Amino acid sequence: MGKQQASCKVCVTGGAGYLGSWLVKKLLDKGYTVHATLRNLEDKSKAGLLKSLPGADTRLVLFQADIYNPHEYKHAIQGCEFVFHVATPQQTASCSHTSQEIVEAAIAGVRSIAESCIESQSVKRLIYTASVLASSPLTKDGIFNSSSCVNESNWTPTDITFNRGFEYMRAYIISKTLAEKEALRFNQNPGDGKPLEVVTLACGLVGGDTLLPYVPLSVEVMFSQLIGKRQTFEGLEFMEEVMGSVPILHIEDVCDAHIFCMEKPSMRGRFLCAAANPTIREMAMYFRQNYSQYQISKEFMGEEKKGIACDSSKLVEMGFEYKYDLNKILDDSVKCGRRLGSVFTI
Template identity: 45%
Template structure:
């Protein structure tokens, strides 16, 4: 089929990754069904409707992870579905006991909607490398010497983990459990056929934002040393303790990886996505050398120096290559923060 005949659905359309992905898909000629939690929020709806080619090829739908049946309408008639939407806080009151339960049930329902639609070829799920810790079963004392797709975060260690808080604990649990659940659909036969499922476990995502008014939460973590923001820096250190180092990736490479997975004739499985695997001290020292006028504090220049290797090559073996290196990611985060007045 020609691109203009292909319909794709993107959930969580006003988010940092999803908005950039929608823009790329429209520019490449696809028709996009995008979901948002609230179609009355003009700040988000208006931005998406102003994207290039949106008037002709973008259709907006209202749907929420906490009301997963609402995804039936936007998925109907689509050929590919990108499940990017992420809930960050548990909604109360709710039919679900926790954020993790809501996230997992939404993933299951979206997969079922894809099967029921009978047109969907592939479901591509945006996960996080926080679901892929190289910890052994006995916890932080046994970090493996490499990190790849075989790694899964042992959730029973999270409650006592360094720098943990309720927000991080809930996020890691929900992303890990929902990724495991959605990948099971590669083995399930329902309604007489298999659904192809891909999960992209992305590193800490940085770079400039197409959402012109703000810096994304993940980019705020990346520039936390420049802002001397203790809360965001503790999130960075949590990632470093959980994963050995900090996998980072540019938002444009993340979007290109999603489209790469769409364009493969047949594709399934789990893939880690990051272009750099660095320490918090590496990031702090880069800022010190490159942006001396921002006065990075000495406490950010030291930290663990672990000899853990990034062992994931599955996506590159398929022919995908990231275009943005560490310098480009960090510089674009700074550029975005300065543009919107956060630095």
């Protein structure tokens, strides 16, 4: 571990989630000092998981903060050089907030965190974990525009109506789109003091292993065809409807991409982040060939169509290399599901 890294403090909001916990682990492994936030420090399973990571005893500090009270992040941000804003408000069974409240909280959260970064005088760069779902090539009438490729210039129209999808998915897309735009606004209007660099990483569906004691939602969505689970398969269908394919990437690559964006001497702007863009049909064909003990029924096979590619060459041109391809992402997601039991019967 380099002395330089240990003295470099970085903040991870949502440090106990799927991406957040893997990112905290990687940052500690690289020798950084990490300020991680979670909503409830009394939650023994979440706090305990983070405290058990190698290096946590001397280089991890936990803070309590909720996006609905965004000023709470100030303490965690103070003294850090880099902030990863990973946390996002979501609609869950235990959440009483309306879609509108979720969208407003996501935007206000980003704004307040960016302002705290500027006020801190210590933060150089804010890296926001965005979603490719904010870069849909659909027009507001729900039609794919003629381009056969999605890049950083695409923005999902927020007045769009979808054929499929639950209200919570719509709220998620709108909140991610508007929160990402809000984050990027700080690149144009850096405030009076030290300029803040903002990077947004618009990530595809993430699969692979986890530190959590359960299968994360995005991992289960990844292998939903194999277990024939309608509820999570709808996540894939929705993604294909919004993006024209299913942009995916591995948990190792997504966290490495975040750290890559931090370790660059200077970097700002929007970057799409996806290693592969299969259609649902192509994913089904891979599973059929490689997991022949499972029967994938017709309703989970997807349609034969030409997928729309998500062009993540802007990040690659900066020097980032993806290490995990389509096969490895799917294989490691299945392995994770099997390791954690419950969803797989064989």
